[in-house]
Amino acid sequence: MRRAQARDIDEIVTILQTAKGYLKEQGIDQWQADYPNKESVQADLDAHRGFVLMVDEDVAGYAAAFEGEDPLYTAITEGAWVHSGHEHDYASLHRVAMSDKFRGQRLSARFMTSLISYFYAQGARDFRIDTHPGNLPMQKVIANNGFEKRGVVHMEEADHISTARWAYQLIIKD
Template identity: 80%
Template sequence: MPVVYMRRAKARDIDAIVEILQTAKGYLKEQGIDQWQADYPNSDTIQEDLDKHQAFVLMSDDQVAGYAAAFEGEDPLYTALEEGSWLKDGHDYASLHRVAISDKFRGQRLTPRFITALVSYFYAQGARDFRIDTHPGNLPMQGVIAKNGFEKRGTVHMQEADHISTARWAYQLLINDDEN
């Protein structure tokens, strides 16, 4: 059985990350989902994530099996929530973005493990409020998000390219540990 763990992404991971995102784009296109069908995300996006120390990879033994960007603090994408409201307002939350698993590992249920690892990492840093979004047509990701305890809170709009602005369903997970 392979060892599966999460770590911060490194510059040497960029090629593997770009490949993961390219195959994810192809998978979404096959499903008829227009998410990520422009030039976003790309190697510049990944480099920016690395520069901001918000790039994470899921490892399976010595192979990069997944990628996500995550950070704490205000996320401009989540400031204009429509058709709903956040359970808790404020700017003190962790955002999870660009979650993707390599097609070489598809079907191994690694996406829920990756989200759990990200939540656990940021929980250990003090985060108790988590936000994530996905395309309304991305039913597999919606299922993963819901199974990880996130609740749909409304709609946000993402700018994927200069000419593409698309609605995304926004989700929130609050961890209340006041009982301790």
Template identity: 55%
Template sequence: MRRAQNSDLSEIKHIIDGARKYLKKQGIDQWQSGYPDEEIIKKDIDNSEGFVLIVDHHVAGYAAVIIGEDPAYRFIEEGAWLNASIEYAIIHRFALSESYRGQKLSQRFMTAILTYFNTLQINDFRIDTHPENISMRRVIKSNGFSKQGIIHVDEKQAINNLRWAYQLVLR
């Protein structure tokens, strides 16, 4: 894993487009409104918040990791966060290339993210996903996250902006 670079942009876009098609094929409306788009990914890279998984010198996965407070996470329904911290790592736009699906690399990529940021003394991690995105829920749970409640996201004209919110606090 390494920070994403501008030269990775076309591969990242390809990964995101593949993930969008994969979700659509499953009947999940997540990412079907054009989110995340190239502008968002460029911003991730410019802010040093984009990360790529490298397999055999190829970009195999992408995720954005943002440190701070996510406005969408301020209001949580049907549950509560494990703490009141506003300084945490938010994992967004997590996607794996269709060329590498089925190899358990999503779990390894997530573990790499958690390990890297934990070495930087970040121990509070939050993530959300569409309730019907069973593959992502499996990755999240297999890395020790627990469901904390429901949030609502702003993904352009998302049909369904309800997301299940998860948290992991490493000690």
């Protein structure tokens, strides 16, 4: 795993586009509009929050991850975040996607573990992620990494349509 670089953008966009197709095949309406796109990837890179999973010389996966309060997670319904004493000190994982060339190799779980390990080394102990209620493969990856469902958050995608996402949290105690 490494930070994404400008030279990775085309591969990342291809990964996101194929992930959109995969979600559509599963009947999941997540990412079915213009988001995520090249502009959102560029914004991730500009903010130093884009990460790629490398297999040999290939970009096998992409995720955006960052520390600090995430505006997308300030409002949670049907549950609550467990507060670790630092309500604004957590790492959020977003836009996790794998290349279809590597689908089925269980690299998503390893990628997520790498992201958690990286941010743990930076001092994070509270991790948050969300996914579509119908995205069973991602729910499995999330659960297998120790996350617990905490409630529902709402994401805005196309035309400011708010869609429910299941919110998960992992707290690692020292």
